[in-house]
Amino acid sequence: MLQLLAPDGTRTPHEQLDVVLEEAGLAAPEALRGYYRDMVMIRAADLEATSLQRQGQLGLWASALGQEAAQIGAGHAARTQDYLVPTYREHGVAWARGIEPWRLLELFRGVSHGGWDPHELRTHPYMIVLGSQAPHAVGYAMGLQRDGLVGTGDRTADTAVLALFGDGASSEGEVSESFTFAASVQAPVVFYTQNNQWAISVPTAVQSRVPLAQRSRGWGIPSARVDGNDVLAVLATVRSALDTARAGQGPVFLEAVTYRMAAHTTSDDASRYRPAAEEEEWAAKDPILRLRRHLEQLGEIDEAFVTRCDEEAHDLAMRLHHHIHSMEDPDPIGMFDGAYAEPHPIVEAEKQQYLEYISQFEDEEPTR
Ligand SMILES: Cc1ncc(C[n+]2csc(CCOP(=O)(O)OP(=O)(O)O)c2C)c(N)n1
Incomplete structure (x- = not known):
């Protein structure tokens, strides 16, 4: 499994991934502090959304707690022109793409027809139909090929598609069918599954006898497993896969190994099927703590910065809290x-x- 940051924050060098990060300044201290702030902000928005659901302000909320690195890393890995096709739990990806968190809350409150303009933000609306992200993404990628936007060498024009889905969704026939089409036409698509260990109450071990990443190999689609709680490893791995796809070298499948720290949604009680010891084990691998420890080891973070992030996150949560009451029904x-x-x-x-x-x-x- 690809990992650049151990749970204690220690940095492991990696010949290829370090080149990807260094070329674009993605591991510079300022950038690292940015990912830290992003993760703190989106976690605060997520926790506030759960409270708002408990107060009857949202119909439902699907928390992404614990998956912040897998999402902030993937969101920042994409170039502006790339097109992202998310599920319903992609709050960190949405944040990285510039989608305001209140737009996510609108969806879960049921006062939006779909969220945002996918053309403007180059991010498809959230979709609850499991696995549907894969054929949508492949279709879009085939369109890019026909528009001549793949493999031209022009860094501002060449485009790739990132299909996001869960470990449970990866068992859907639509994903297998999408592998077939993507491999046949060498579509510029990266399939990215966040293996958060559970598909509601079904553990990944029941879904697959082999690591999920191995599943695409029969289609001739190269794949990799990455530590999904390591923002740097995710960033470099997804960026490198998107570069491959954009260059016209065909699809890639990535499995980010992470953990859904909350219940499946606010309608679920994870304690009915999930051992507390497992939750504790994963709490020790918290992606935000990991990056903070790394920044501390570099001497690139101080208390003032941490406090400022916490205050900004609190302000964001308060803004969401007040904003929800003024959300109007759509035309x-x-x-x-x-x-x-x-x-x-x-x-x-x-x-x-x-x-x-x-x-x-x-x-x-x-x-x-
Ligand atoms: C086609 C389809 N079948 C069933 C469901 C009901 N359903 C919603 S979420 C879910 C589990 C999904 O698990 P996973 O793909 O691992 O993603 P996660 O929710 O863990 O992010 C199921 C079965 C659905 N939304 N769509």
């Missing part, structure tokens, strides 16, 4: 506007039909 017509990038006659006809339909209720008082 029902908005869902038609977000269906296609360009106007479409069938959607336009359906929109007109729906406008006529809802106009009959205009005089009625809304009921809740």
Whole structure:
């Protein structure tokens, strides 16, 4: 398993991955402090979202606690033009792509038609259908090939797609079918599974007799296993895989080994199926603590910085807390506007039909 930071923060050199990090200044102290702040911020937003669900302000919340390094690392590994296709638990990835956390809360409150503009943020809306990220990503990647945006050598134009899904989703037929298409056409796609050890109550060991990363090899898709609680290893591994895909050298499959520290969602009670000793074992590998220890070893972090991050994180949580009450219901017509990038006659006809339909209720008082 690829690892650059041991749980105690010690840095292990790695010939290829260090080149990837050094070339782009991704392991410079300022950058490391940035990832630390990112992880602290998104964890605070996540904890606040769980509280808001408990207070009845969200219908549901799927926490990404413990997966911050796997997500912040992957999110920052992508170039601006790359297209990301996330699941429903990708809060750190969303943060790294510049999606405001309140937009995630809107989804879980049920007052959004889908979140954000995928073209503007180069990040697909969250999708709950397990495994669907893989065929969507491959289809998009095949489109990139047809648009001549792969393997040209132009660093600002060449584009890759990052498909994100869980260990449970990796057992879905859609993922296997996507491997087939991606391998056949050498699509510029990186399949990235966060193995957080559990698919609700089913452990990964029951899903697969071999490490997940090995699964793509029968398709001729190269793969690697990376320590998902090590932000630097994730960053370098995902960046290197995306570089391969962008250069036209075909797909890559990555397994990030991490842990879902919270329950599956706020509707779940993990203590019914998960041993407490396992949770404690993984708490010792906490990705935020790991990076902090590394920064301490480098002498590149001080108490003032840690306090400032904690204060900013607290402010973010408070802003989310206040903002949730002012979230308005979306305009029902908005869902038609977000269906296609360009106007479409069938959607336009359906929109007109729906406008006529809802106009009959205009005089009625809304009921809740
Ligand atoms: C096609 C499909 N089947 C079943 C479900 C119900 N479901 C939602 S989440 C989940 C477990 C997913 O586990 P995993 O892929 O490991 O991702 P994680 O939730 O751990 O991030 C299941 C079975 C679904 N959303 N979609």
